[in-house]
Amino acid sequence: MSWDPVYQLIKTIPRGQVTTYGLLAKALKIRGGARTVGHAMAATPSGEGIPWHRVVAAGGRLIIREPIASKQRKLLESEGVPMRNGRVEISSCLWTPPSARAKPRKKASPRTRTASER
DNA sequence: CATCTGACGACCG
DNA sequence: GCGGTCGCCAGAT
Numbered sequence: 001m002s003w004d005p006v007y008q009l010i011k012t013i014p015r016g017q018v019t020t021y022g023l024l025a026k027a028l029k030i031r032g033g034a035r036t037v038g039h040a041m042a043a044t045p046s047g048e049g050i051p052w053h054r055v056v057a058a059g060g061r062l063i064i065r066e067p068i069a070s071k072q073r074k075l076l077e078s079e080g081v082p083m084r085n086g087r088v089e090i091s092s093c094l095w096t097p098p099s100a101r102a103k104p105r106k107k108a109s110p111r112t113r114t115a116s117e118r
Numbered sequence: 119c120a121t122c123t124g125a126c127g128a129c130c131g
Numbered sequence: 132g133c134g135g136t137c138g139c140c141a142g143a144t
Contacts, residue, residue, distance in 0.1 A: 033140080057127080
């Protein structure tokens with residue numbers, strides 16, 4: 001599965017703002033929601049110019065484990081993202097995707113879904 | 119092919 | 132406001 005749309009969307013996140021996994025999932029109409037987006041992040045090529053640190057969990061909380069959690073926090077501060085006690089003030093810097101351009105909704109022919117579908 | 123785990127979210131206490 | 136539990140899908144074993 002190519003998470004290109006996810007990466008592209010993350011790349012469009014303005015500096016100083018952040019978004020959440022669930023938001024990205026909704027915007028891209030990704031099945032499974034946040035969880036699947038999380039997998040996409042895990043598969044994100046390191047150092048590819050993808051501001052993965054701008055993606056946080058719901059409520060602006062960093063649920064990621066160490067040591068990347070600390071690094072993300074540092075990066076966020078560097079970006080100028082308001083934080084409070086280790087939690088991002090998502091209410092003040094939350095960025096919502098303009099709109100979804102990709103639509104992984106395969107569904108397609110109501111006929112012979114055979115073995116292509118899960 | 120079956121099962122577990124995992125960069126999460128929403129709900130409940 | 133914080134912590135624990137259940138449910139979601141995809142990927143790895």
